[in-house]
Every structure is written in C-alpha cells, then in structure tokens.
Amino acid sequence: MDAPSPSRPTIRRLGRTTVDRIAAGEVVERPANALKELVENALDAGAAHIDVTLEAGGKRLLAVEDDGCGMDAEALALAVERHATSKIDDDHDLTDIRTLGFRGEALPSIGAVARLALTSRVPGSDCAFALTVEGGAVGAVKPAARAAGTRVEVRDLFFATPARLKFLRTDRAETQACVDGVKRLAMAHPGVAFTVRDGARLVFQAARRLETGEAALRARLAAVLGRQFTDNALDIVAERDGVRLGGLAGLPTYHRGNAQQQYLFVNGRPVKDRLLTGAVRAAYQDFLARDRHPVLALFLDLPAGEVDVNVHPAKAEVRFRDAGRVRGLIVSALRHALTAAGHRAADDTADRAVAAFARTPGAGSGAWTAAARPSAAQMGAAHAFQAPLPAAGQAPLPAAAGPGLGEAGAPTPYQPAHDLGGPSWPVGDPGADRGGEAAGAEGLGGAGAYGSLDPGLDAPSARAEAPGADDAALVRHPLGAARAQIHETYIVAQSGEGLVLVDQHAAHERLVYERMKRALAEGGVARQMLLLPEVVELDDGAGVAALVDRAAELAGFGLVVEPFGDGAVVVREVPALLGDTDVAGLVRTLADELVDLDEALALKDRLFHVCATMACHGSVRAGRRLTVAEMNALLREMEATPHSGQCNHGRPTYVSLDLDQIERLFSRR
Template identity: 45%
Template sequence: MTIRQLPDILINQIAAGEVVERPASVVKELVENALDAGASRVDIDLEEGGVRLIRIRDNGGGIGADQLALAVSRHATSKIASLDDLEGVATLGFRGEALPSIASVSRFALSSRHADNEHGHVLEVDGGRVGEVMPKSHPQGTTVEVRDLFFNTPARRKFLRAERTELGHIEEWLRQLALARPDVELRVTHNGKPSRRWKGEGSLLDGAALSDTRINETLGEEFGRNALRVDHAAAGLRLHGWIAQPAYNRASTDQQYLFVNGRAVRDRSVAHAVKQAYSDVLFHGRHPAYVLFLELDPRRVDVNVHPAKHEVRFRDARLIHDFVYRTLHEALAGTRAGTAAGVGTERADEAGMAPPPFAAPVQQGGTMPAPANTGYMPQTPLGLQVAETRAGYAALYGSRGGGAASAATPVPPQSLPDSGDATLPPLGYALAQLHGIYILAESAEGLVVVDMHAAHERIGYEKLKNAHDGEGLSTQPLLVPATLAVSEREADVAEREAATLGELGFEVTRSGPQSLTLRSVPALLAHGDVEALLRDVLADLREHGESRRVAAARDELLSTMACHGAVRANRRLTLPEMNALLREMEATERSGQCNHGRPTWARFSLPEIDRWFLRGR
C-alpha cells in the first residue's frame, strides 16, 4: 500500500470532523475568537438552526488585511508562540484549527478591520478553496459568515438534527457563555427575528459581576431564589459562584455549569466532588444545580486534552477534588432551617439576589449566633418532662402576655410574642399540631409548617455523626485475615494507598500480583459486606484519588438509627416541646432536609396566604 501526502483540503475536512460537530460547535469557536479579540458585544445571526447561515459580528480588535489569509491557514494563531505559552494557556482558543476547519466544510467569508486600519477587507473561502483578499467597508471588528454548513460533505450533513434541535444546542452554549461572561452583550437572531439578548453588565475585574438579572435570565427565577453564594480561596485555588439549596433539585444534570479559568468544561472529578457534597441532603435520584467558577494558575491545568476543549486535566486532581468537596460540604452544612447561607458563603442579598425570608448570617465555624433579646430556649432536648417544659415556657412568655401562666395549664394564645417583632427566631413560635404530623408556627412573615418526624430525624442524625466524629474511627481486627482476589490495577492502588486505607479503617497488604490480605476493618461496619466496600473504595481511589465510601456506609447506618429514634407521627407534643424542636432545627446543620433529602419545613408568607382568600381584591 502506497503512502501519500494528503491534500490540504482533505486535512482540514478531517480536522473539521473533530472540531465541527454541529452548528453549535461553529458558534462556539467563532464567539470564543471574538472574546479573545476583546469584544464587548457579539451579534449572532442564524438561519435554519445555523445550518443555512451563521454570522458572528464583534467589535473586537479586528484583523489586518495582511493577516486574513494567514487566519484561515492551519495551525496559525496569535495566541501561543512557544511551549511555555501552551502550558499556560489563558485564552479560550489557541489551536489555530477552527477557521480553516470550518472554511473547509462551508461557504465562508471573513471580513474585518483592524483598529490601525482605515478600511476593512474581506476574504472568501468556498469549501476550502481560498480566494483573494478584497477591500470592503467594515467597522472596527470582525464578521464571520458561514453558509451551507457541510454542503460538500453530505454524509456529515445527514447526521444533523431538526432545526429546533440544532438551535437548542446553540442556545444552551450561549446560556453557558452568558453565565461566564456577564460583561459581554450578546444579541441573537434566528430566521431574521430577534431571539435573545443579554445586556453587558460592566467589567469582570472584581470577579463578581454575575448579577441576579443574568442568573434569572439564564436559569430562571426559581434558581435565583434558592441560590447560595459560594466564595472560598485556599492553596492557590478559588471556587466561587452559586449552588442551589437542596430543596431546589433537578431530575437531570441540565443546570450544572462548571467554568475553569472562564472556560466551560466537563470534569468527572469535580462533578463527583459536588455529588459527594450533596450526598447527605439530596433525595435519591435527584441532581443538584450549580454555577461554579474554579480559578487556578493556568499552568496547573491542561486545556489541550480535547479537540473541542470540552475537558481539562488537573495537575493536582486530588487536591482540587478535596477542595471542591470541602467548600461545598461546609456551605451546605449551613443550610439550617430558616437560614439562607452556609459556612463560606455570602448571604444571597449581598450577592445581588433577594434572600429567602429569615435570612440569618452564619459565622465561620458553623455556629449560629443567637439573636439578641429573642427570649427563646436554645437547643432544648425533646426529652424534658412535660411539667418542666411547660414551666420554662410559662417563665419565658408569661410576662409578655400580661401575667404569668401556670405550669399546669396551656399557654393562652395572647401570651405569645408579637408576630411583628423583628427579634422573632427564624422559624417563629409554635401554634398547634396538625394531624399529629406537622407543627404550625407563626413567624414574622407568615406561617411555617414543619414535618416533625423528618426534622427530629435530621437533628438526631447530626448528633450521632458529631459524636462518632469526636471519637474517631475505630477498627476491628479480623479473627482470620481474609484474602481477596483483585485485578492487578486494584492491587497497585491498594499498595500505593496503604496509608489512606489505614485512615479509613482498613489494614490491607499486597500478598501477590492479583491478591490482597485484609486484616482489620472499620468497627462500625464489621458486620456488613466489607470486602465489597473495600473494592468500591479502591475504585474511588483509582478514579478520584479520594473515597467517602466508608463515611457514606457509616452515615447510612447512623441515619437508620436516627430514624428509629425520631419522634413518630401521632405523638402529641406540648407547645414547649414544639418550640424546643424549632430551636434545635435552627441550630442544627442541614436541618432543611431530612436524612433522605426530603424537606423538613415550608414557609407561606402572609401576602401568599392573603391571595388564597382573594383579600385586597
């Protein structure tokens, strides 16, 4: 078989198979070039979902007439010049393949005027055949026209979907861009009609330009109402953005956006870290929603591992996984019932969004400051005798109602604190119990309904976890060491990660190329299938450099214990007992959800209740 040199047009078309998957790929590459050129406004005109026409106009720096032909030649770029540049890429585009690849499978025109030139010029390319540079009137900036995509590669064109589907892919990518670059104005038309517009919102220099307006435009107002602002920096890393409270969750991963140094990417390690952070508060089968920006030295991340630049590779993958997990884990720990923000987070109103009612700041370290002059009983256990709790309730509230209440009689309603009092605790004060299941409480803004079993279950669960964390992980030696047959890769991981496995409670040694000897296991899990657990841990260590399998198995056991110990439905509680439960909820981490991820409370504002009864109409 004869070896031959491929012609340039065929080389470009092969490259187009990697870079140009569909019209959305073309829009992505061209808009990224516009952003790298310093554009503050980009117009995207589309016809037939981008198959008929994609026109990208920007007001960036422009391209000189002598550079137009070079711009559509392979591996020509202004963004890198050496290996050092490649190892620290700070631009969105850098390969120098996009324009020639796109031009090889379309009817292509590149028009531009550089800031230093008085006149613009245009270069046309038809299916990879480059024409001559010609003068053309053009404002400063660049316009790229891509017509009849894949007209000369019919096999590729057959794989395109319906117009609505292709347009949907473009809109989804533009949604990502709108989140990543709120400083840029984006205008979109489809088939001659205005389709979408995002106004520019100033500079990104302060690192916090993404406003509630753009959040609501891209992800919806419901996300905005449930978003927690996260901003944490350590070890040369910074993670900031928004995560949705667990009560706002999705059936799919359609609202998960990760940006690494401003580049929208998919990363399995970071996705795993986020999933682990939510594991204790999310209902089974549901997915969290988030917009997260990870910033680090460009030299610590390789963006040159995917032709379309969808993926990256981190030099310190284990460190980054742990950093993301711990940052979000602590933030979610602060989602106490009645509060709006967690540890390491900024209150939603400070981030430009209206917070949920009762937003109370949480101090670093996870302790909630007691509101001044509230007069409520903090962290009162439910196990108090009825007479004792009634006496305490009467002592606290009797004077407010115009006289001390007897410990043996119910507290009259008029002795409750004024609901308009600004010092009311976040969940208010109990009024009654509904069907032996729900607690009804009056708060400063309306009605709070609490699922008492779910709330008590979470409180007990967190106490059990804290107790076990304080004791440390104990191990139990096996009477007879167990021999496990594993793959050579698993044996390598076990040998390399022996110290990490020891911290998790496993004493494991390699006894052969494909065998391990297990001598001790975590004591709390000794009666379970520890061999299967060890295999899962090894799989996590191999893929993510970290494993929470032991902690998850322990937590599942403690969750079951807490569930059995929680107050049951149809148990009648006194008002003091109800209020004690409310105060514990306000002080307990993650108390907004039960151990299974279901919500523990709901809030109905007075205006909302008024609408039920058409008041004011």
C-alpha cells in the same frame, strides 16, 4: 515488483483536502462546536458586542459579528491557514495559555467542511477585506466594506462531508445546543454584550455589564439563568494557594433532575470536567437525593501553568496539575457555604404556600423547589418578638381545631374563635405522654424515643395539644411551640411570627443523620443487640458480597452483619439511635446502594451515604402519633442542628408562614 496482496496493504499519503476534513471532524462535530469557536475568536479579539445569527439549527447559517480588533488583508489570508495563529508563537510555553484559542485550527477546520466567508476591518483603517473558503478551497482576499470588527459567516456546514450531516439532530435540538453554548460563554464574560437570533427572532440577549467583579457576574448570571436562580443561590468566594473559586451555587432545595445546569469555568473557559462535577456531587451529597442535581455556575481561576487546556479537541476538558487541591477547594467552599446557609431565608416558598392555599384549597402542594427557612435575622427577631399569647379560653390558631376534623379528615365548617366557649383542643389523650417520658436520657432519636408509640387505632387525622405552663417560652423559639399533629405526619407549631408546618419524617431523618455523623466523628455509633438475630434474604449475590466486604465499616456504624448461607446475611446488632427499625428493609437498601456506589464514590462519601440510608430507615415515619413533648423536642433539636431546613434528599423539612402572609391569605391586608 509484487502486486500488493490483501494481507499487505499499501501505505499512502492522503491529500490535503482529506487530511483537513478528517482533522475538521475532531474540532467541529456539530454546529454548536463551530459557533463556540467563532464566539471565542470574537472574545479573544476583545469585542464588546457579539451578535450571533443562526438558521436551521446552524446547519444553513451561522454568523458571528463582533467589534473586536479585526484583521488586515495579510492576517485574513493567514487566519484560514492551518496552524496559523496570533495567539501563541513557537517560543510560547504551551502550559501558559491565556486566550481561548491557541491552535490555529478552528477557521481552517470550518472552512474544510463548509462555505466560510470572513469580512474584517481593523479599527482606524480605511478599508475592510473579505475572503471565502469553500470545502477547503481558499479564495483571494478582496477589498470590501464594513464597520470595524469582523463578520464570520458559515453556510451549509458539513456540505463537504455529507456523512456528518446525517448525525445531526433536529434543527430545534441543534439551535438549543448553539444557544446553550453562547450562554455559557456569556456567563464568563459579563463585560461583553450578546445577542442570538434564530432567523429574525431574538432568542437570547444579555446587555453589557459595566459593574466590576462580583456585581457584574451576578447581574449576568441573572440575565442568563434567571432571577429565580440568583435569588436561590449562595455566593461562593474562596481562595487557596493562588487558586480562586467564585460564582453562585444554588440552594440544595433548588434542584434539577439532571446536571445540565451546572456551569463550570476554568480561567474563563467553559469546561465539562469529571473532576469538577465529581467535586460538586461530593459537596452536595449530604443535601440532595442521588438523582437530583444542583444548579450552579462556578468559576475557577488559577495560574495558567497550573492547568493544561490542550487535552481535548474541542477544548472542553482540562487537566489540573494538582487535581486534589482543586477538588478540595471546591468541596470545602461549597460545603462551607451550604452549612452557613443552613437557616437562610427562602425566597418564595411561603408565598407559594399562600398562593397554593388561596388558589385551590385542599389541593396537593406539588413539588417544592425551595425551602422556607427563617433567616438568621428572622431567627433573632423571633426571640425578641413578644408574641401576643392567646387569651385564656381562646384557641391559639384556627389550625388547632382538633375536634373539627373527623376520622376521614373531612373538614367541618369554620367556627369563629369567639364562638368557642372553652379550649378547642381535647387535652391530650392520656396515653400520649408515654413516649415523651420514655425518651429519657437518650433524648430525641434515642432507642426508646418513638419506639413505644402505637399508631392510634382510631386516630383522628388532626390532634391538637394544649399549651403547657412553659408555653410563653416555647412560642419564642424560632420554630415555636407545637400545637397539633395533623394526619400523623405534620406538626403544626405557633411561633412568635406566625405558623410553622413541619414534615416530621423529613425533619427527623435529618436529625438522625446529623447525630450519626457526629457519633462517627466521635469514635463510633452505639449499637443495640437484637434479641433475635434477623436473617435477611437478598435475591442478589452481589448484594451479599458488598455487605460482607464492608462488614467492618458497617460495624463502625453500629450495624453488625455476617454471611448466612447462600444469598442471605444475618444481622446481629443495629445502631442504637435508629430505634425500632425495619432491619430487613434497611439491609436490602444498603446492599443495593453499596453495589451501585462502590465504584462511584470515595470511601468517606460512601460512608456518609450509608449514614443517610440508615437515617431514613430509622426516622419517625409519617403516620406515627407524637406527644406534645416529643413534637417540641423535635422542634428544639431542629433549631440546634445544622442543615435541619431540609431532609437528606433536599426536600424542605418545614414551611413557615408569618402573620403577614396569613393575613394576606384571609384578605385582611
């Protein structure tokens, strides 16, 4: 017989221990995976209380104790055998799985790489039993003592596979992953109480919720994700063809820098699924910048036969029979809720604004996490509310103290209103009306609307406006009557309820975007020929290719580009509603984005993205002076436009302070 040559390796059967360790490597990659399996077993056992203890990030100890159905001596012995399960049988349809476990792999896998100890007692029986498995070596079942339910202890995880140990992260990071995993399961099971201890320290606790349905879910989500999230989230309820979507979706203004806080569940199982995260991204796309992410917890429930859970070793991914339908349901339910919430009240932004004013006068406001938008009720009330109008000769609001601010924006001492002999505002600068009239038939956002305004050469940083004859009516609008423009960036308006501060660029950007989408839906965006075609050099050949490939689509948006030699394009027409825009800047940004987005987004989503980019470039920049007519036109259009409470990047477009808050600010209450 030939000796085996190096080119003809021998095939041999591996021993049981090696097989088990290899298999275990797939199921249990880090402590958090093992813990997830143990908690899932406790949930499948019908536990009402689950208590978890960790030591050294779960590497030294993972213990899970439950008050579920328990195991008798025979079940205990089988539980640690590979492919032994109580959850399905050989006749079971693998496409119809209703428990979290089904493979009979978790306990034997953990036993193959750690020291596993199980102690269990069936409720009503007089004896508990215990069993240990060490690195795959199964001990004997012995009588033991404990209350009804099961305790599973995993010590020295991966002691039998030291290579794996080296890949673990710090105790802190592993603890974090473990706690996060338990939290995910806790969100989906509000009827079960949870505690997690890191050593002796309690690091997570969620009481058992005895309410039913949505109320329990909301309370549990508040316990896990915090009240701030639930206060800033929208209820999602949608159902189509037996597929149900529930949960809470954060307002676009409550965003994060990564998608870590997106919790998605399919039939009570936490999943990380590209289809689902893609649907979430598409739904929020109009509301958030590309690098911001919403916070949400969504629960998808569908007939077990519609989803395959047996596709991932850690059961973290699923496949849907009809992926399109699931995606459609998620996108439409989220969009619907976000649209309906276009004017939902902010919880605490106005309060934070007051706090910021009170704490550090003049300090930057920092990042807003939530928009202040009047609720529908407040909007209604604003119409009904008869605002006390300023008496003749009295300044409507100290904020409109035009002459008080010098060129450098240095504040002058506050002058009480009764000292003012006459109107405190300089009555318009004569040139300021030009743009307002020029807006003409095109209205706000039309080509001429803002194009004719010069940034004032020696503009003061605050400019107040006199109320016109129709002021009483204007004040009754939800966003009120424009009173001043400050720093050429913010509009100060007086509403029936108080004071509204608008970021003119953010607001106008949203308006242009919504107009553009409307125009597209109605068959095309009006174009405007450039007097001189503009050649735009791009330093990147891919950018030119992306633009030229998409030339027909871009023409639909009113942007006509053609290739121009090597590395450049020529722009002949631009969307009329962008007005006087920075063509080169727009085209360069678009080129970059088309290159980036080409793969990532579906055609329609990409088109909306192009809209958003153009809107940003076509918007009234900060630094432009607006006439009172223009400011009021902007406010009125905001009121009539969906989603106008935030710009396309999810920043609030305005903050409103009611008189109550203003009075608190001045300690009048």
